[in-house]
Amino acid sequence: MSLLVARGLRKKYPTGVVAVENVDLEMDRGIYALMGPNGSGKTTTLSMITGSLKPDSGEVLVKGYSMWGGGWVEARKLIGFAPQDMPFYKHLTAMNNLVYYGLLHSLSIFESKRRGRELLEAVGLWEARNRQVSKLSGGMRRRLAIAAALIHDPEILVLDEPASGLDPKAREELWSLLITQWGDRLIVFSSHDGEEVERFATQVYIMHRGRVIEKGEPEELKKRYMPHPKAAVLIPEGEAPTIDGVEPERVGMMYRYPLEKLTVEDIVHALREGGVKFTRIEVVEPSLSEVFISLTGERLS
Amino acid sequence: MSLWQLLAQVYSYAMSLVRSKEVAFWVVVFPLILLTIFTTIFANPSDVTVEVAVAGDDNLLKEVMLDIETLSIVNASSRDEALEMLRNGSVDVAVYMANVTQQGDIKMPSRVEIYYLENISDSETAARIVEGVVSGFEDRIREGIVTFVEESNVVPDQMIGWVRFLADPVKTVSEGVEPKVVMNRGGLVLYWVISMIGVEVLFIGLYTGVMSIISKKQEGLLKVILSSPMSSTAMLLSDTLGNFLAVGVSIASIVLGGLILGADYTLLTPDRMAVIIAFSLIGSLFMTGLGLILSMLPKTIEGANALANMIAFPLMFLGGIVIPDIILPTYLRDFANIYPVSRLVKSMRDMIIYDIPTTNLLWDAVYGLSTAIIIYIIGFTVYRRLMQRAVENP
Known part of the structure; x- marks a missing residue:
């Protein structure tokens, strides 16, 4: 039995927007990413699998317990959720907030304090335990959010844009912490950063306009959709021509030629011969961001 | 539902009293300011002119x-x-x-x-x-x-x-009789102590109810609570218990403030203090229920604040809590007689100013408790519907 299964999830908001359409997920231990641009339905999907938003149709099973059925308490006990902007009582301290979250999850006050201490030490915030949350930096708050999501020791950790707003160093530290301390669990996160997903996820669900359009391991997806590097050319005016039978992909003012049959010199020569003015040409290595472009013709972010 | 879940909001309120100046102001300082103002102006015995x-x-x-x-x-x-x-x-x-x-x-x-x-x-x-x-x-x-x-x-x-x-066919003699607690400054301050308790019961209960969902929704806390194993019933009960804590702390602050300002606590025996606390909690339960019913109206915290103020301030003055009902017009006196918080406040005053035995207050207690339970249950129904709506359409 998979740890987390979602079938046929659908959500339409009162505005008429269908945020999520027929999404299926199946996840076991590892690090899973929902990757897509803003508005692709990632947050809505995470909200539905954590129980904070009821789907119009579909089901969510957590270790066999239905999120919306008779086993809803057991299902929620197995999940720790850190939304993008984790709500804390800003006038209370880091420890106060962890105790509060512990009580929400039926831990006693003593157990909450004990777990709080463990987690604050694990995330490197023990020295800041008596500091009001309003006085913590963004990176510290993200780490506190992870601690709060783990207070009841869940098997599944769900993080919505965990590194959003963090500088590269803080992001590295956060992921290093997650992987070393809790990498043996199921971690589900959402991101619009292809590089982050590529580096840390073992499985990816690519979302676009409310649907899962592809899934798999990052390397496998890159091999499938971008086995070779591409040359990206910025052409402010006009259009890029077909060169030796190879038609470019267009994304805005950028045109991409696969370097499977052409070389950069071939491309530059052909553009000059054709009188096409370009301002930049660069080699783009295979990446999930490029996979997204290949699948949708749109940028990831 | 576990006991610890019920204590979640109590814990957050208790910590907030210590760490948030804003919370401490409204629960502890504000009633003391009101008490000081009213006793300064109205608690000095003066002759009618x-x-x-x-x-x-x-x-x-x-x-x-x-x-x-x-x-x-x-x-x-x-x-x-x-x-x-x-x-x-x-x-x-x-x-x-x-x-x-x-x-x-x-x-x-x-x-x-x-x-x-x-x-x-x-x-x-x-x-x-x-x-x-x-x-x-x-x-x-x-x-x-x-x-x-x-x-x-x-x-x-x-x-x-x-x-x-x-x-002189009918000889008429009239003579003034002083109440058991003499209407000197001590008695007058005591009057205002009870009034301020009534005011805090009114405000804290009403705000708890009106803000119960909207504040959590706007602060993002609702999402996390819904993804936790805490039921909506447990959440509401936890909020209500937190409200009781705030009322209790407020009463303690007001009683202490009254002592400093010279209230005459001759008749404030421990059993009467227990009655005051019980009546205050009943009143608070009623106001929480009323607030829950009203909570379906506002869409923002600011709107909820405005609504709560719009209800609370008139009730404070027109419901016989601050102004004695004897000087209110008849229709407002009738209202004060029906409005549970007014009746409970009046009972508290009768008890410790006019030495009415606690057993004589049984009917008011039954009336207050039964109306509080009814209103709270109706409020709970509204709350459940709003929570359902929040889960389906945030």
Whole structure:
């Protein structure tokens, strides 16, 4: 039995927007990413699998317990959720907030304090335990959010844009912490950063306009959709021509030629011969961001 | 639902009292400020003063009225001037002493006209006071006449009783009786202590109810709570318990403040303190239920704040909590009699100002508790629907 299964999830908001359409997920231990641009339905999907938003149709099973059925308490006990902007009582301290979250999850006050201490030490915030949350930096708050999501020791950790707003160093530290301390669990996160997903996820669900359009391991997806590097050319005016039978992909003012049959010199020569003015040409290595472009013709972010 | 879940909001309120200046202000400092203001203005025993415009020639009655401290006499040159002063609100009552004649050394009016403003209760009350003065004056004159007749022997002894009867058929004696807690500063401060407890019960309960969902939604906490194993029932009960904690802390602050300001706690025995706490919690439960019912209206925290203020401030003054219901119009007194918080506050006052036994308050307790439970259940139903809506359409 998979740890987390979602079938046929659908959500339409009162505005008429269908945020999520027929999404299926199946996840076991590892690090899973929902990757897509803003508005692709990632947050809505995470909200539905954590129980904070009821789907119009579909089901969510957590270790066999239905999120919306008779086993809803057991299902929620197995999940720790850190939304993008984790709500804390800003006038209370880091420890106060962890105790509060512990009580929400039926831990006693003593157990909450004990777990709080463990987690604050694990995330490197023990020295800041008596500091009001309003006085913590963004990176510290993200780490506190992870601690709060783990207070009841869940098997599944769900993080919505965990590194959003963090500088590269803080992001590295956060992921290093997650992987070393809790990498043996199921971690589900959402991101619009292809590089982050590529580096840390073992499985990816690519979302676009409310649907899962592809899934798999990052390397496998890159091999499938971008086995070779591409040359990206910025052409402010006009259009890029077909060169030796190879038609470019267009994304805005950028045109991409696969370097499977052409070389950069071939491309530059052909553009000059054709009188096409370009301002930049660069080699783009295979990446999930490029996979997204290949699948949708749109940028990831 | 576990006990620890129920204590979640209690814990956050308790920590907030310690760490949030804003929370500490509204729960501890604000009632003390109100108590200090009201006791400073209204807790100093002062005599009632009735402003009276008096027209007519000088006479004994006018001299007697000038000597009475309760009356502040303003001379008017004519009846019309006195009436004008009454109409423009310069005085409470206008008196015209007509046909002043001299009897020996004494000048007496044969007719006294007393005018007051219609439909103005203060003016009517003032007129009754002046009538009482005039009536008392008449009694003294009659007594003097009867004594003169007795001593002069002009009337046979058998007729003296009949003369007395003619002069004073019904002898009326009125005398003031002080309540058990004397209406000195200590008693007056005590009155305001109870009023402030009523105010805090009103505000804290109402805000808890109105803000129950909207504040969590707007702060993002609702999402996390919904993804936790805490049920909506547990969440509401936890909020209610947190509310009780805030009310309890507020009561302690007010009682202590009253002590510092000189309240007379002679009758505040431990069992009566327990009744005050119980009645306050019942009142708070009612207001929380009312707040829950109202919580379906606002869409933002700001809207919820405005709504709560719009309800709480009028109730504070018109529900008999701050202003004694005795001076309210009849329809508001009827309302205060029905409105559970007013009744509970009045019961608390009766208990520790007028020494009404706690057993006499049983009916008010039953009334308060049953209405509180009914309103809370209705509020809970509204709450459940709003939570359902929040889960389906955030």
